[in-house]
Amino acid sequence: MSYVKAENILPFELIEQIQSYIDGASIYIPKKEENKSPWGTKTTTRLELEQRNIAIYKRYLQGKNYKILAVEFYLSEKSIQRIVLEQRRKYGNKSE
Incomplete structure (x- = not known):
């Protein structure tokens, strides 16, 4: 501004x-x-967060638990749970 x-x-x-x-x-x-832009359209932040969330979900599907993922990604276990739930709703329970 x-x-x-x-x-x-x-x-x-x-x-x-x-x-x-x-x-x-x-x-x-x-x-x-x-004239307003949606959040994250002027930077790569939105894309980076989406890629991080997909990586979290893939690791979860590979068997890593919330506690391990929280440590790996420097997030709370509650945040990891929220991300996994969002990704599950978005992509289903596929382990690709």
């Missing part, structure tokens, strides 16, 4: 009107809903 000077983009009358509500402070104007 970058800051933009109001004088450079807004009409003087609008600035005066905004100043009647909030004078000399910074405000955040959110994007319109239609």
Whole structure:
């Protein structure tokens, strides 16, 4: 998020009107809903997490238990359980 000077983009009358509500402070104007990007689309984080979750599920299907997976992936056992359940719902109980 970058800051933009109001004088450079807004009409003087609008600035005066905004100043009647909030004078000399910074405000955040959110994007319109239609201009918002879904989470994880600007970076590779979403893909990396999906790949990690698939790897966790594959290791679980190979016989590793929640405790071992939690240590391997630096997550809580509860997080591993949640990931396994999500992957099971998504892909079924296949051991490919």
